[in-house]
Amino acid sequence: MGIALALLGAASAALFAGIGSAIGVGRAGQAAAGLVTEDPSQFSRALILQLLPGTQGIYGLLIAFIALSNIGLLGGNVDTSMSVGTGLMYLFACLPMAFVGLVSAMQQSKASVASIGLVAKRPDQFGKSMIFPAMVETYAILALLISILAINGIPR
Amino acid sequence: MTDNQYYYAVARIRSRELGLLNQAFIDQLLGAKSIEEAMRLLQDKGWHMPDSYTTESDRIEKMLASEKQKTWDLIAELVDDMSVFDVLLIENDYHNLKAAVKKSLTSVKHSEIFSSGGTIDPKVMEEAVTTRDFSPLPDEMEPVAEKALDTLLHTHDGQLTDIIIDKAALKAIGEAAKRSGSPVLELYARLKIAAADIKIAVRAVKTGKDKKFIKEALAPCDTLNTEKLAEAAGEGMDSIYDYLSLTDYSDAVPELKKSPSAFERWCDNLIIRNIRSEISHPYTIGPLAAYIIARENEISTVRIVLSGLINDLPEESVRERAREMYV
Structure with missing residues (x-):
């Protein structure tokens, strides 16, 4: 059960952040194509x-x-007897990246779309136009940092 | 299509907005010494110059029609369901209905009385009125066409026929705006209806119409109390000014006092000022609607300026009529 929870955490991080990015890049791509x-x-x-x-x-x-890697799934020495408590720790450690990744990617895409509009009007302001969506990135990086620290802090 | 699906369209519109005429260009156009100079300025801005024309007016009209068509072609390329913009086209349909009804009772043969750019083919409209089979017309237009035709047949009162059709047109614009779900188009319709009602009330005072007639002529309006406006119009211009000064349209009073053309200009400027916020909306249908309105506005301003040049009107008098630009 513990290993399943840990795996759920890892999958959530890849899944939700990936969904957010796919929606975001698609959205900004439409504006870019325009x-x-x-x-x-x-x-x-x-x-x-x-x-x-x-x-x-x-x-x-x-x-x-x-x-x-930490739960051993990549090295082939998976700990099948992982306790539920440890599994939950991995799950919660991955959640910041999963949820902040999803939401920030979607919000960042809106800023990107607006910035593409800015570049359409004022191509010379490209540098400034990058800053607005990049600000949203801060929160994705903070979530990434917390998730890394939390995962590495789980006793093995 | 929900608002979130206009990313591509709005990005293209943002680029196209660079080609819109700005106030500085209109000032330059107003300063043109000849029609040739004005046309050259427009050509440099990418405006289409017709190859063949009969008169200077014909040349201008062909150029403006082509520019209008360019706008609608672009929007048709960007939006799958054009019905959302019916609110901007319905006026042409009702104008054509008016023309078809009057044509059916006169010997007028000209097809130029019909305006292009409506949602219904003028030929369908003409056929429906001639045969009295109104079924090809939209449901809301059927009874209006029948009533207008019967009224003209029985009373031969063109003005009464106009009132029936104009009121129905304003009602249809309001309903189409609500159907569109676009705040910009709803705002446009609201201002358009209010301006039309004010114009009707003012004209009624000047032509000495009674209160019953005015009440009948005014279209339902969300921002004006038509009962009170009709009451005021029944009493005279001062009462209209008093009533309007208590509404959102208090700024219209000094313009109405100046001249009808000053009021027309104020109405168009009010719409442009209110839609200007769309310049910063990145992904709704609003910027598309605002672009169409802005293009219509610049086309009508160019028409005013070029007509002034053809008719040798003083620059100041033309400047007074020129509209504010969107960009």
Whole structure:
């Protein structure tokens, strides 16, 4: 039961953060395509803004890797007798990345879409336009940090 | 399509907004010394210049029609269900209904009396009125067409027919706006109906119409009490000013005192000022609706400026009529 809970935590981090990023990158991609339709020279700028909500999926993957590695699933020496308490610890340690990843990716995509609109109007303001969605990234990084610290703090 | 699905469309509109005419350009256009200079300025802005035309007015009308078409072609490319923009097109349908009803009783043969850009083909409208088979028309238009035709047949009163159709048009605009679910289009309809009601009340005073007639002519309006407006119109212009000064449209009073064209300008500017916030909305249908309204607004301003140049009107008089721009 403990190992199942730990696995659920690792899966949640990859799953929810990945879903958030997929929605976010898709959303920003639509706006980027709109901008490039009108002005193909803005492709690289639009692409960078589109990719910003994609980082949460990578963070989720990283947390899942660390969790799977710590519970031994990657090395082949899985601890099937893991206690429910330890399993729950892994589950809760992964939750910050899972939920903050999901929500921040979706919110960041809205900021990216707005920034793509900004670049459409003022291509010279690209630098500033990146800052707005990047601010949302802060919270994904904080969640990533907490999840890493929490997983590494679980006694093995 | 929900609001969240307009990411692509709004990004394209954001780029297109760069091509909208701004106040500085309108000032430059107003300063043009000849129609050729004005046309050259517009051509530099990417406006279509017709290859063949008969008169200067024909050239202008063809250019404006082409610009209007460009806007609607772009929107048709971006939106699957165009019915959301019916609120902006219904006016043309009812104008065409008016034309069809009057044409059926006169020997007018010109097709130019019909306006393009409605939701119903003018030929269908004409056929429906001629054959008195109104079934091809939308449900809400059927009884209006029948009533207007019967009224014109029995009374030969064109003004009464106009009132029946205009009132129905305003009602249809309000309903289409509510159906669209877009706050911008609802706002547009609200301002359009209020402005039309004020115009009706003012015209009624000037032509000496009685209270019953005014009440019949005013369309239901969310931001004006039509009962009170009709009462005020029955008493005279001062009562209209007194009533309006207590409403959201108190700023209209000094414009009404100036001239009808000053009031028309104020109405159009009010709409533009109210939709301007859409410039910063990143993913709703609002920016699309605002873009169409902005384009219609700049087309009508260009028409005013070019007509002024053709008719040798003083720059100041044209400037007074020129509308505020969206960007």
